[in-house]
Amino acid sequence: MEKFTTHTGVVLPLKRSAVDTDQIIPAVYLKRVTKTGFEDALFANWRQDPDFILNQPTYAGASVLVAGPDFGTGSSREHAVWALRDYGFRVVLSPKFADIFRGNAGKQGLVTGVIGEADLEAIWAAVDADPGARMTVDLQERTAVIGDLRVAFDIDDYTRWRLLEGLDDIGFTLRNEEKISQFEARREAWRPRTIPVP
Amino acid sequence: MSTAIPDRPRTLAEKVWDDHLVVKGEGGEPDLIYIDLHLVHEVTSPQAFDGLRAEGRPVRRLDLTIATEDHNTPTLDIDKPIADLTSRTQIETLRRNAAEFGVRLHSLGDKEQGIVHVVGPQLGLTMPGITVVCGDSHTSTHGAFGAMAFGIGTSEVEHVLATQTLPLKPFKTMAITVEGTLKPGVSAKDVILAVIAKIGTNGGQGYVLEFRGSAIRALSMEGRMTICNMSIEAGARAGMVAPDDTTFAYLKGRPHAPAGADWDDAVAYWRTLPSDEGAVYDAEVFLDADELEPFVTWGTNPGQGVSLSGVVPAPEDFADPNERVAAQRALEYMDLVAGTPLKEVPVDAVFMGSCTNSRIEDLRQFASIIRGRTKADGVRVMVVPGSARVRLEAEAEGLDKVFTDFGAEWRFAGCSMCLGMNPDQLAPGERCASTSNRNFEGRQGKGGRTHLVSPLVAAATAVLGRLASPSDLPVLTAAEA
Numbered sequence: 001m002e003k004f005t006t007h008t009g010v011v012l013p014l015k016r017s018a019v020d021t022d023q024i025i026p027a028v029y030l031k032r033v034t035k036t037g038f039e040d041a042l043f044a045n046w047r048q049d050p051d052f053i054l055n056q057p058t059y060a061g062a063s064v065l066v067a068g069p070d071f072g073t074g075s076s077r078e079h080a081v082w083a084l085r086d087y088g089f090r091v092v093l094s095p096k097f098a099d100i101f102r103g104n105a106g107k108q109g110l111v112t113g114v115i116g117e118a119d120l121e122a123i124w125a126a127v128d129a130d131p132g133a134r135m136t137v138d139l140q141e142r143t144a145v146i147g148d149l150r151v152a153f154d155i156d157d158y159t160r161w162r163l164l165e166g167l168d169d170i171g172f173t174l175r176n177e178e179k180i181s182q183f184e185a186r187r188e189a190w191r192p193r194t195i196p197v198p
Numbered sequence: 199m200s201t202a203i204p205d206r207p208r209t210l211a212e213k214v215w216d217d218h219l220v221v222k223g224e225g226g227e228p229d230l231i232y233i234d235l236h237l238v239h240e241v242t243s244p245q246a247f248d249g250l251r252a253e254g255r256p257v258r259r260l261d262l263t264i265a266t267e268d269h270n271t272p273t274l275d276i277d278k279p280i281a282d283l284t285s286r287t288q289i290e291t292l293r294r295n296a297a298e299f300g301v302r303l304h305s306l307g308d309k310e311q312g313i314v315h316v317v318g319p320q321l322g323l324t325m326p327g328i329t330v331v332c333g334d335s336h337t338s339t340h341g342a343f344g345a346m347a348f349g350i351g352t353s354e355v356e357h358v359l360a361t362q363t364l365p366l367k368p369f370k371t372m373a374i375t376v377e378g379t380l381k382p383g384v385s386a387k388d389v390i391l392a393v394i395a396k397i398g399t400n401g402g403q404g405y406v407l408e409f410r411g412s413a414i415r416a417l418s419m420e421g422r423m424t425i426c427n428m429s430i431e432a433g434a435r436a437g438m439v440a441p442d443d444t445t446f447a448y449l450k451g452r453p454h455a456p457a458g459a460d461w462d463d464a465v466a467y468w469r470t471l472p473s474d475e476g477a478v479y480d481a482e483v484f485l486d487a488d489e490l491e492p493f494v495t496w497g498t499n500p501g502q503g504v505s506l507s508g509v510v511p512a513p514e515d516f517a518d519p520n521e522r523v524a525a526q527r528a529l530e531y532m533d534l535v536a537g538t539p540l541k542e543v544p545v546d547a548v549f550m551g552s553c554t555n556s557r558i559e560d561l562r563q564f565a566s567i568i569r570g571r572t573k574a575d576g577v578r579v580m581v582v583p584g585s586a587r588v589r590l591e592a593e594a595e596g597l598d599k600v601f602t603d604f605g606a607e608w609r610f611a612g613c614s615m616c617l618g619m620n621p622d623q624l625a626p627g628e629r630c631a632s633t634s635n636r637n638f639e640g641r642q643g644k645g646g647r648t649h650l651v652s653p654l655v656a657a658a659t660a661v662l663g664r665l666a667s668p669s670d671l672p673v674l675t676a677a678e679a
Contacts, residue, residue, distance in 0.1 A: 020499070027618060030242075035249075070433075074335065075335045075636075076351055078353060098400070099404060100351060104353065107353040156226070176221050180220055187232075
């Protein structure tokens, strides 16, 4: 995973709340077996509307998504994160994220920052005043700056550290291999086993 | 099993967590939690197996892993090659991965194939006091047994395949107490839809919900699974019900349930799992079962629901500005006018199926209402069993005949029209009463409109062609019944 320190990019204001994962990527796109190439699937149903904000040339190449509360609710599909990442988004800011989405994002280098409702409105107003404006997101400082506006965002220490370091989860866990084996030796006989097939 | 059990009353969720602690996280790091059972399906696993291959890692515990094909599988012509090329590729990829890594797989046509959350419990693999994960948010279903069960993303699927553990921060706990007796015609689905309407689609965020109280105790395992299944629709990571004699009776004798001395050991442990007297929850919610009525959603998220006897709400009814905007948008998408009685809303289709409501008891409930009746003209009715075994069971009871006599289509097992990854989809503008779990825009097919309901309401709706509860149906004569 690539290290994330700071990022500067065009802000896409998505003025909707409860953007669920079926909107981020409709199920029909989940049939692919690759982990990349999902950029065309992002908001696919909404993008069929020529007026949808992502279709507006001003926001071409946007990389910071600023959305209403409850972003990423619904299914566990990590494809939602892949679609955002493949399209070019590096950061999503929202007053509230669904748990599974947020966990998935942290594993793919996508920063999810929680901002206050007032800051959300302020960012949207700043973009309305200057469409195509760029924002600088500093993960070390947990701040986002657009024009004269500077807002703080929340992200937990552990996820932030992993993003800053670009650490691979599995390698990290396997440092505890011995403890996992010790735990396995203690597991009771009644616990389920899928094989042998009775 | 854990070495450091806190000396204070604990909740069910805390006990299961503590007993799976491999490493206690220090200084803001997550705990490392052992996973007892990993369920795999074709949609969220291909990239995880690719990851293992790239790093030369094996599946650590093949004996704790099981795969089935469900999301893409057709429910007709299952003996023919899958017509949709991408669906076929995804299923063939799972078959190739399962063969290469040695994972037990139940493929289309196999008698144990079916929706992953129906297969685990019916095999007796899902049991109290275990941890269960799957790359599917409705893994919360398995919490009905007193297991800690939750959905994970594909990176986590790879992580569990490689290490049989997950780094996790402890969840908060919320008690949802439902006391009283459900009226006839009111079922588990109505309870969970009422809970979601009450706490909202994010009310459970960060929590494990523990469902308790006399109304929950009185439910069958199928009913408890329906409730835990939709915990995720309240934003919760998991839902749980404390194990009791209903749980043990359901499990005993199933193919993978413990036997002999192991059974006795297991039951002795399982009886220690219910939350201790005085255990403290981070939040508590109460519901009066006596007052619940059949429920239906009118909008595009599962929290936008009301009693079936009510009317479509107006955006102005919502104080919260976000909710007001969402309601406005939902009414437009659903093509509904505020103030319309829900029982006057006509439907084009009825879908009886999904991991929420496709078990044998669900099919029996649906059949009990439609028996001796004929479906409304012009309404398409699809009955999709949750697993090949449920299908066989239903046929052994003659339920298939009840469905086909009624005019319904009796299909093969899979996720089907819950999310329309296979050909079972709504056409744009079509309206469906569905026993599934999500009424998001386009969920059942682009432009499709979904009303979430119980099997009983779905059945009555199929008879009348408009949203209806069983009590709205004319009484059958003795000859008809």
